[in-house]
Each structure stands twice: as structure tokens, then as C-alpha cells.
Amino acid sequence: MDKQKIMIIDGNSILNRAFYGVELLSTSDGLHTNAIYGFLNIMYKYIEEENPQYICVAFDLKAPTFRHRQYEGYKAKRKGMPDELSEQVPYMKEVLDAMRIKRLELEGFEADDILGSVSLCAEQRGLEVVIVTGDRDSLQLAGKTTRIKIPRTKAGNTETEEYDYDRIVEEYGIKPHQFIDVKGLMGDSSDNIPGVPGIGEKTALKLIKEYGNLENLYKNIDEITQKRVKENLMTYKEQAFLSRDLSRIERNMPSLCEFEEFKYQEYDSEKLFSIFERLEFNSFIDKFALRSSVALDEIDVNIKRVENIGELKSIKTKILMSGKLYFYYLIDREGKFSKKLSSLAFSSGDEEVWYVDFAKSINEKEFFLEYKDVFEDENVKKYSHDVKNFIVYLKQNDIVLKGLAFDTMIAAYILDPSRESYIISDLAREYINLRISSIEEMAGKGKKAVLYKDMPAEEVADVIGRYPHVMTKLKEKFEKLLEENNQKELYYDIELTLISVLADMEYHGFKVNTEELLNFSKELQSKIDSVKTRIFDLAGEKFNINSPKQLGVILFEKLELPIIKKTKTGYSTAAEVLEELKDRHEIIKEILEYRQLVKLNSTYVEGLLGVINENTGKIHSSFNQTVTVTGRISSTEPNLQNIPIKLEMGRKIRKVFVPSDENYILLDADYSQIELRVLAHITNDENMIEAFLNNEDIHTSTASKVFGVSKSEVTPLLRSRAKAVNFGIVYGIGDFSLSKDLGITKKEAGNYIEEYLEKYPKVREYMTNIKKEAREKGFVTTLFNRRRYIPEIKSNNFNIRSFGERVALNTPIQGSAADIIKIAMVNVYKELSKRNLKSKLILQVHDELILEVHKEEINQVKKIVEESMKNAASLKVPLEIDINLGKNWYETK
Template identity: 55%
Template sequence: MDKKKLMIVDGNSILNRAFYGIQFLSNSEGLYTNAIYGFLNILFKYMEEEKPDYICVAFDMKAPTFRHKEYEQYKAHRKKMPDELAVQLPIMKQILAAMNITVIEKEGYEADDIIGTVSHRCEENDIQCIIVTGDRDSLQLASCTTRIKLTTTSKGVTKTEDYDEAEVFKKYGVTPRQFIDVKGLMGDPSDNIPGVPGIGEKTAFSLIQQYKSIENIYENIEELNGRKKQALVENREIAFLSKKLATIDRDVPIDIRFEDCRIKDYNREELLSIFRKLEFNSFIKKLGLEEVKNITGTAEEEHQHITSMEMLKKVVETVIHKKELTYLLYTQNMQADYPVIAISIALGPSQAAYIDFNSDLKPDEAMAVLKPIFEDENIRKIGHNIKDDIVLLNQHGIKLKGIFFDTMIASYIMNPSRSSYAIDQVLREWVGENIPSMEDILGKGRNRISLYEIDKETAVHMGCRQVLALPKVFNAIDAKLEEYGQKKLYYEVELPLVEVLADMQIIGFKVDREKLRQFSLMLDERINEVTGKIYALAGEEFNINSTKQLGVILFDKLGLPVVKKTKTGYSTDVEVLEKLKGKHEIISLLIEYRQLVKLKSTYADGLLNVINPQTGKIHSSFNQTVTVTGRISSTEPNLQNIPIKLELGREIRKMFIASSDEYVLLDADYSQIELRVLAHISDDPNMIEAFNKNEDIHKRTASQVFGVPIEEVTPAMRGRAKAVNFGIVYGIGDFSLAQDLGITRKEAKQYIDNYFSKYSKVHQYMTDIVELGKKQGYVTTLLNRRRYIPELQAKSFVTRSFGERIAMNTPIQGTAADIIKIAMVNVYRELKRRNLKSRLILQVHDELIVETHKSELEEVKEIVRKQMEQAMQLKVPLVVDLNTGDSWYDAK
């Protein structure tokens, strides 16, 4: 019969190594989780590998141990446990308790001593002992029945070395017990064990291999000579003290009952609660803590499968009576550009309908019946990702009205740092509903199927369960919006914006296809021309896009200085090429080549591929839930990323034109909005005065930073002051400013110091906001938009500095984002209210583009200027620059 097996984990050692071995990791509230995550990965890995019968974890206690009494300096220089790790320790113990894993601690003893004692008891009871630790000291415990799993974690990867008695001797040439003598001689700086001065690791092992123990060395001390002998003679007491300190106590007075350590079932509810808080979804899934409830839901729920017009009309009657439409739309493959193939609607707290268009229902006829309830403003709508719903319903000739609550947008407001706001994740987070995701049901990749192909019963129950959970999410998040003071942000800004963005997507932006095609051909010619010049300078043809081949040409053949190397060879990235500028004329050509290739592939050809053949327009998707700052983003394609620093990049804007000769493009751009927000938030009198007097803020800054009269400020000075102004908004340091301006760090530091001496309130704001962020874990915009910044608690200086820059910038950039969103909503509403033909079609950073009917131009200019400049009342005026043109390029 196989021996029983006990696994004991060195809690402090593994937690510590996980903390330092796994990069920064936290939950959305900023609670550090990397040590816990790493610990659990190691724990589960070894539990699966070893399959122990018993398990326990040993931890140190804060109280001094017998070793401190023996030697006052024992571990005296050890740094205090980092706060980021300390907060994880009690949570780790809670998790172990929920897993019903025994934790053993004893005042006056270290975890090593507990481990030694447990392994000793195992030997006495013929139980195999597995010790999981990152501490080499434990090798002294290896025996024929005790095996050490020596664990290291680096960059999230765990490596293990297994040692029994034979393996220790094979690697080190000493027995496990002799390891103590080695440490007694060489000492251990990490524990402040002194050892014998002058005896290093190599000498210590050599002596013990020869004499077997410290005692035997001193019995034969006359056989030694020179410095080695002198050191040993002079430090005899230290040698024996060090050995004593290094010896693990294997007889700690603790009551160990193996049955208490037997592997038990987890407290699933408690463990699930903790893992949810930590956002350990992978562990929740791994342990099956959220076993997917029966897809059919509870016995109390009634799920109706609507397949006839008669049934559908009853659903509509119920919705009209309720005055509320809580719904979800489903499309083939769940893509927004496909027609609707099913709709789930909540009819009551536990009653829902799944309207199946893949049945006897004809989609067009069914949509005609549903149209009145979707278009009735008096029936409030609760949905998830309503912007896409508006676009989808528009394809069916339906104008969605009466938007009341969007669970996706609300979830984003609560935590803008999430990577996904998919409905299954939102339901799980806010109401604990573990309903299968579309990916779970449809699959992914090549194996993905469409909704048409899944089992009808599964589709019905999934749709009904999801839609029945939406009102619960509404109740939960609405209460939080109230608690966080975010109702205005949500109900007056973000929710109304949903309709605005959907309308912009539906309208689209006209593109001159032929002009864009000619532009692509021109880029082809330029690329070929530049390629020929590169080949000529290189003296041979090669693959310019191959980093390896380019590296050989630049650094081996042309002999240029190597700037940076990677694991695979020379680096030739843009940073390297910029540093090599001026060293050889091939460099500027390579930079130009890359710019041309990028313009052609991403913008010229990329845009040609997404022009809608029916409308001749690009219908970009505008997103509210992507950026952590609150700014709007666009995808498919990203119109906010069109390059403007290069003249050829700006040329692309010429392809974006008004939809007909009756229209012109009106471009409205906020002037220095982030600096104006900074003036307001910091309450800096100098900055406020400059804006209120309508002065050139960059010229004024140059005058103050460089100490010259304003009339003597040169364009170069103004340019540098501008870089400082905008750099300050993003928390720039002297290193980055020096790089941006091509000056020394000393000069850059002087610029920043001069700036803060003149704008002292700005400096005070930067200091205060960082401290506030550290204290509460987040910072807010003027409208209470939150951004959690766990980076502020990071142990890494680089990460912490990044967090400080986020704290400084978020209230500024986020407030600017809030302002432009308010302006968009107000401009959109006013154009609608006046029943004008002009329409908002694009938002990029701080500018809006309104496709304006020529007959309405002056009226629209007045509307846009008023709504943008009055979007938010600040201590300084908001100023908007208006320009018009037949193309986007001309309107700038």
C-alpha cells in the first residue's frame, strides 16, 4: 500500500516570491493581488501534481523568535514587509480558511521550524512529506521520506527543483544535515547570520565535505593553516552561534493532528465571494465555483418561446401595459452589422419571452408589430449596449426612443478599467448571475456557430435568463451611481450620448473613393522610389521589412553604431532609427519608407476596404466604454488616429468630403481645453488671468519661464513653452521634456522649476491630487467620473511614477472629455429641436465636425459655438475655433 502523503507550504516564502516574481496585478478597486494569485497558482499546481492526502500551510508570526534572543542582530536589517504585500497576507489566510486548509503558526518560532517539526512527525508516522518553499534553508530537512520542492517565480513563470536526500548530496556534495554546518561557516546575509569572516560558500562546502561538521573541523583545526585557520580560531563562537541560528527546530511544541490536515471540500460560497472580490475569474472557472446553473433557470421562471404572430401580439400588449421594455437583441454570430434574428423581452419579474425570427415568424412582419413599442418614448427602455441596438433597429426601419438605462454604459461608469463589458460578465459582477456567455454557447474561432445552429431550447432559456437579470443590474448600479455622486454624469451625459453616437455611425462620413485610390497609387510610386534609393545606398537588394536583414545591412555592412539589441538580434525599431539620424543618409530614407508603407496599408488601402458600397461612406463605430479617461474612441476604422504630423498624412483628410454639393463641413475645435481645465482645477491666478485676458498662454508662459518681456518672446521660445504647458498636463518629467525638446535634463528641469515657480498653484494641485489618489485609490473629474489608480501603490518606482502621472492628468483629460460629451449632446439636441438638415458626423479629440447644409451655415455656427462654449461653467472661458470647407482638410 502506498504511503500517505502530506504537503506543507512555506506560506511566507511562497507569498513573498510570488509577490516579487509576478508583475503588478490588482483588482479594479486597486487592491493588490499579485502575491495571492502567484501563491494560488503554485498551490494548485503542486496539489494536482502531488495529490497529497493531507495539506497545511506554515506562516511566521510577528513576535520575536528564540533566534532573536540568541542573537539580537538576527534578521535586524530585513526591510519591513512592503505595504502592497502586507495587505495581501490576511486575505491569503482567509482563502486558505475557505479552502479548509490548516494554517499553523506558533509564537516564538518561524515557519521553517513548524515545517521541520511537521516533517519530523511525518517521519515518525511513516507519512511522506512534501515541503513547498522558496527557501534553500529547508534542504537540511530532506530525507528518504521528506522531499523539498524548491520553487522560484520569475516574470510569472514558476520553476521547481525537487530534492530528496540523494539529490542534495548529488548537487552539493554534502548531506542535508551538513547543510547546516555549511551555513554556519559561510553565514547568510539575508537572515543576518554572521558566519565566519573570510569563509565563503566555496570554502565552506570544501571544509564540510572534508571534515563533515563544524565540530570536527575544530577538533582537527591544527591540520589547517593560513588565513583560513586564523579566521576559524578567532571566530569559534560565531561559527557555533551561526550553526545554531541556521538549525531548524524540529521539535516545536505544536499539536499536529493529521486528520485535521486531511484534504477537505472547499467552502465554495465563501471562496467564490473572495475570488469575486479579487476578480480571480480564472480560479472561479478552474474550481467550478460558479457552476453554471441549469440553463432553464429556476422553477419559478416562465420562459416563452414566441414563434407566431398571435403570441407576439400578446407580448406587445404586456409591454404597453407595463410601460417598460427590458430587452436584448441577438444577431447571427452576434455581429452588429447583421440583421436581428431574435429578441428577448422581460414581461415580469420572472416571466420572459424569446421572440424567434428563425421560426414561422417573418422578420419584417414581426418588426412591424414591435415597431410601436420600440418607438414609443413613454415606454422606458432598459438594455445592454443600446448604441448598437439603435444601429441594428435602424436597419429594420425602427427609431428607438425612450432610452432609460444601458447596463453596459453604467457598468463602465462604475469601473472604466475593464477590458470587456460583455453581458455575461456584467451579470456575474453585479447580480451574481452565472449565465453562459455567447462564447460558451456558440464557441469561438473556427468552431464558432451562429445562433441559427444552436438548440432552440438553449437559445430560449439563455435569452430569457439574461433579460430577466437586467432589471437587477439596473437596481444595483443605480444605487451605486447615487452613492458615488455620478447620477448627473450618467443620466445627463453618458446615456444621452448613446443616441448621438449611434446617429453619427448611421449617417457616416462621405469619402472620395477615386481620389483615395489615386492617393494609394501615388504612395506605391513613392514607396518604389524610396526602396530603390535604399537598395542603392545598401549596395544590394534585401527585405526592408525584415528586422534581421535590415540589422545586418545597418550594423554589419554599413558599420553604424548598435543602439539596442533584442534576444533575436539587432533592434531596428523607430526609436533606434531616430537615434541614428544623421549617421547615414539611409536612415532618413528608412524612416520615410516606413511612414509611406503605414500610410498605404493602414489608411489608403485600409480606408478603401471599409467604404460602404451602398452609401459611399465610412460608418465608423464610436465607443463609450474603451478608454479609461472617458474619451470617445472609434473603430472599424479608427478615424481618430489619422496621422496629421506628416503632410502626406494630412492629405488623407482631403478624401473625407461633404455628402453632396448642398453641404459643407463645419469643424469646431476647442482651443487649449485641457490647459483651461487645469487653470480651473488648480485655481492658479496667473493662468486664470492669462485666459480671462485672452492672452496667448504659450507666449505668456515663455515670458515667465525664460524671464523676458512678452514682446521679446521668439517663436522658438513659444514653441518650448508650449511643450512645457502641455507636458505639465501629462505630468511630464525632466527626462521626457529633455527628449522632446532636444535639450539637457538640467535645462529641462530648470524649465519645469521655473514653470512651477510662476504657476505655483498648478504645482500644489499636482502634489495634492497624487496624495488624494494614494489615499482614496482613485481620482475624479469635475463630474465625478472615477479612475482607480492601483499603480500609485506599486513597489516599482517606474510603475508608481506612471500612477502619479495618471493621477495628475486624469481629472484634466477626463473633465475635457466630459465637456466635449456635454457639447455633443447639446449640439445634437439643438439641431434636432430646430429640425435642421445639418448633422453631427464626427468627434475627434477636442473637435466636432458638423455636416452643415449651406442654407443653415450661420445658424449652425451660432448653435455650435454657443453649446460648446457653454458646455460647462469654468473660471476661465471655453473658446472654440470654427472653420468650414468642402473637405475635412479644408475645414481645418
């Protein structure tokens, strides 16, 4: 029989690690939660790995400990806990109480002492012990049956250092209990334990390896040959023994040995559900199956499985009579470019839901043949969730969806663009208090994911069969909230219509000249080889440029460049470090270029080759409406919005993007300085408005005002600096960042910003007012009432609050620009469709639209695009665009 096991967790230490290792999270009302979230992920990772029978969590108390009485300076230099972390501690404890996990706190002692005493009791009872801590002081507790796990969490991912008795002996050359003697010599700056000056870890370990402990070391002090070390040891002998005492973990507290209290048991589901709802931990609510206060059968849905075409015909009559079609679909990705409709649940808006299983009962082609007229009937209003992919699928089956009236996913995005999840089960739980099963959870993720068609048919029917009815309730709730927020126009006129635009863009795709791409790949590889050769020549030897370790040795040891930053494994060779060094040695510029070229090759050459559809010869990107908090559209598989344009080789990759055939040409329409025009409108700044109304170059105009020269005296350098200030202001840039961008002093950058705000006073006024508004309301809006909630702006932490202020400044501008381009897209799409033109909108990249235009329609389409984009919004300044034509994307710029 396996030994029983106890897991003892250092609460403060792990909470602290989680706080700094997990991106800042907060609830909708501004309560920070990232430390709790990270703590739970770490704890359950180890619970699943270790399967303990006993578990407890130790916490420090604020009261002084016996160590403070021993030494007044103990932990004197340690800063207090950040407010964003301290506010989470009581909630963390509440979570543990609801989980029925024993919390241990003891006045006068630290969490380390609790770990030590509980672990010793457990060892004496024959239990296996696992200590989870972020504090290496606990290595002294390792034993033959006691292991120490030290998690390292970065960007939400946790890796573990694990120590047992043997590893410590092998790695450090001492036994665990000797760590306190090492600490006696080297001290611990984090706890303000003094140690012996001049003795670091390396020397301390060497001495304790040789002499075993402090007593024996001082007994043989005359053997120490290093004069300075010996003198310091003699001078600070008393301090060494004090430091050892301060480092020693107390292990003799028998009151902590009541192991029945530590049994790992069933949680209190009601309390846990309540606290998780308060923390808005939906993923944990699902993980712990803290489901419904409203049972599924109380939803009262009548799910009928459709077995034949005859039944479909009879249902079709009901749908046509009702004029409503609520539906939820499941599509399987069966291959790289192959998708298959697995099942469909639909209703006419009441509790009767029909379920079609295309894998096991109804033939898909027969279904579409029968229901094509329903999907294409404008008078039958369609309601769905994340409908875009279904629209694309219908197009592939020669069906055009008409009458789209509501998409619950897009409505949820408008109401809260910062949500992590828009799956229907989450929305149902949060908005209408219905706790329904998640089909996404049932299917699994990553390697564990299964195709919908391979899942138990009855279970799938039971889950998604409820979704159409849930949609009716969500629609009702969302319409009310959109009305309250004054967001109905944004939803219906922009976002809902945009779904069909994006679906059409995805379906049509963007043709890639594969031969040109392969030629470009060869050219790029040749360029990489040339740069690599130059790097080797400058270094005087060959080495692995991709190895930070080898590169660091070349730069900082061989070439003796100044060390900017060190990591745990050596010298940092990160991009920002190399940027600081680029004027110190010509090798740096070559390395930066090499990295850009290698990334270009792996991401945009090899990457593109992997996503060209073998059937169409095109790239069919996915355009996402619910990813960015600003309202911008993003694209994936591949991300065509991120193709680099600063590097000439990056720009050249656009040559591979071509029209579908020789009858077409590409048209690129780009808004000119749209964000600055929006800024002029929002701030109502007379100087800025005047510059745009007079069709002046805004950067030249700004340079003239800020630097006090006439427009004719503005040099390219001054214009470039003014441009950086113009766009920097839009993004809430500070003097430090601007100084980095321009390569000037912080003082100069501050003067530029101050001078800018003097010349554009309404911009300063806007900056003050919008931050005040964000603090009062908790959100800011665009010109079209898109909201972004900013809990960070109320933070007590300067850096977090500053981020919130930058978001408040930028969102109305960037978000309004995003809305304007969306309106333009909708207008272009409508006009092209209305006139039944062959030309198509195929891509949107930030402020530009790319169309594939039939050569016979060039003038007509240019006029449509120009009018649609210029009239997308009525601002105090004109919206100007640049239109260019080309045989490939490169030629249009």
C-alpha cells in the first residue's frame, strides 16, 4: 500500500508568486483577482500530480514574530504588500474555507515555522510530505520523505523546481539542515539578515562543505587562508550565529499536529459557488461543476431528433409560418482545409427544438436542398450564436444567408469587450442565471479534443438542443441592456451587418502566387546567409546566432560590449538590449536584421505556404470581431494584419498577394491620419482643425508650432519628431517612452510634449476630462458608443493606474477609428452587392481596405470606395483617403 501523503502550502509565498506571474485580472467592479486565480491553478496542478490525502495552507500574520524580538532589523527593509495583492488575501482565505482546506496561522510565528512543524509531525507519523513554497529557505526542510516544490509562474504558465534530500546533496554539496549555517554566513538581503559581510553564497557553501557547521568553522578559523574572509569571520562572529538563528525554521509546535483537520475532503459547493461568482471565476465554476440553481429539466425544452426528410418538410412549414429561425450549429474540422457540418439544433423561438445529426441520420445535401429557400428568405428572421462560420459554410454550399436578425455572441461582445469567453453556456449563467452544459468542455481542447461527430449522439443532442431556447432568453436580455447603454445603433447598424461582410471576405480569400513566394523564399534565404556571414566576420568566429548564451559570450566577453541586463542563465540579448547597443558595434545592426529576416522567413514564408488552400490557391484568413477590446478587427490563420512593412524585405512579401485571375486588379484604399482627425474632432482643438481644413501636412504644422519655426523651415528630422509626438499623444505616451523613440533625453521629450500641449490646448483639456470621466464612470466610449471598461484607472498602484489612464486617452480615438473603418466596410459591401458587381472586398488592415476589382468596374468601384470611406462619419474635419491600384499588393502602396 502506498504511503499516505500530506501537501503543505506556503500561502503568502505562493500568493505572491502568482500575483507577479499572472497578468493582472480584475472583476467588472475593479477587484483584483490574478493572485487568487494563479494560486488555485498552482494548487490544483500539484493536487492532481500528487493526490494528497491531507492538505493545509499556512499564512503569515501581520503581528511581529519571535525573530523580530531577536533582531530589531529583521525584514526591516521589506516593502509592504501592494494594495492590488493585499485586497485579494481575505478572498483567498474565503475560497480555502469554502474548499474546506485547513488554514493555519500562529501569532509570533511565520508560515515557514508552520511548514516546519507540520512536516516534522507528518514525517514522524510515516507520511510522505510535499511542501509547496516560493521560498528557498524551506530547502532546509527537505528529507528522505519530504520534497520541496518551488513553482515558477510566468505569463500564467507554471514550471516547477523540485528538491529532495538527494538532489540537494548532489546540487549544493551539503545536507538540507546545513542551509542555516550557509545562511549564517551569507545572510539574506530579502529578510535583512546580515550574515558576514563579504561572504556570498559561493564562499559560504565552500566553507560549510569543508567544516560542516559554524561551530566547527570557528574552531578551525586559523585554517582560513583568505585574509579578508578570515578577518570578517572573526569580526562578525556574533552576527553569523545570530543570522543562523534567524534563518532556522522552528519545527517544535505540537499544537499543529491535529491531522484529522487536514483531511482533503469535499468542498462546500454553495459557498464555493458564491465566492467564485463574486470573483467572476467562470472557469473554476465549470471546473468544480458548481452548476445550476435552475436545473436543466426546469428549462422545459422539448428536444425532438429529426430522423428523415419527411419530418424536415413538416418542420419547415412551421418555421415559415412563424417567420423565425433560432439555430445553433456544430462544425467539425476534419482536415487542414476540410470542414463538415456535424449537427444543427433549431427552433421557431419556443420550447420545441429540433435536432439534426448529419453524421448519423440526415444527409447534409438533402437538408440544404430542402432548406435553401428558408435560409435565403429575408422574411424568416435568423437568430444564432457566432453565426459567421455558418454563413461561410452555407456559401460553400451555394446558399446565401439572409434575414440575420441577432447574434448573441456579438451582442455580448458589445456589452463587455474584455470578456475572456463568449461561449453560450457562460453567457447563460451570467446573464440569465441558467446553468447549461458546455459543448466546448465536452469536446475538450488540444490533443484531447474529439470531433463532435464522434461524441455520444444523445449527449450532444441534450446539450445543444437547449441552446436555441437559451438564445431567445439571451436575446431578450441583451436587447434590454443594449437599449440601456444606448448601443443599439452600434450593434444593429455596424456589428451585426459586419458579420456578413467578414464572412464574404473569408469565403472569397486572397490569392497567393506560390511560385513568387518560393522565389521570395530563396531570395530571403540568400539574404539571411549574407547577413550571417557578415556577423561571423565581425565576430571573428562561427557560432549559433540563435543561441542567447553563445551570442552573449560573443557580445559581452569577446567584443567586451557593456552589459545592459543579465538573466538567470547569463547575458540578456533581448531586442531592447540590442537596440541600446546598436551604435556601439556594427555587429548589433546585423544581428537585429538577421532576427527580422529569420522571423520573416518562419512566420510569413513558411507560415504562408502552410495555409494556402490547396483547392482554391488562396489564403482564407479568419476575421475576428470579438478579440480586441478597442473594437478593431483581428485576423488569424494567418494574421495578414501583421505583415511587417518597415523592412524592405517585409514589404516585398506583399508581392505574392495577387488578384484571382488576369481579369482583376487590386485596389488599396487607406485613410490618411484617421486617428489624428478623430482626435481633432473629439477635442475640438481649433489649431488642429484648421490644419486639417486647410489640407496642411499635420506633422509639418505640428513641427512648426512645437519647434517655433516657419513651415518652410521644417526639416525632415523635425517633421519626424513632430510625427512621433502627434501619434504618441494619441497613445498617451510619456516623456520616457518618447525619449526612447526619438533617441533624445527625457527632459527634451518632456519639453516636446509640454510645448505640444501648449499649442493644442484643447488636447490637454481632453486628456484631463477623459481621465476624470473614466474614473467616475468606470468606462469610456467611442463616438459610436462602444464602451471599454477600465478598472485599472482606480488602482492604487502607479504603474497600473497609469496604464488605465493611457487606455482612457486612447480608446475613444482608436475605437472611433475602428468604428469608422467598419462603417466604411459595411457601406462598400452593401453598394457592391446592390449593384451586383463582380468586385469584392477581400481584406482590412487597420486603416486600409483591399479590394479585388474587376477591370471593367474600376471607375465605378473607386467611386463607391471613396464615397463610402469619406462619408463613413461626419466629423469637424474631412476624412481623406489614398487610393492606389496594382497587379499585386506591393504595387498598391
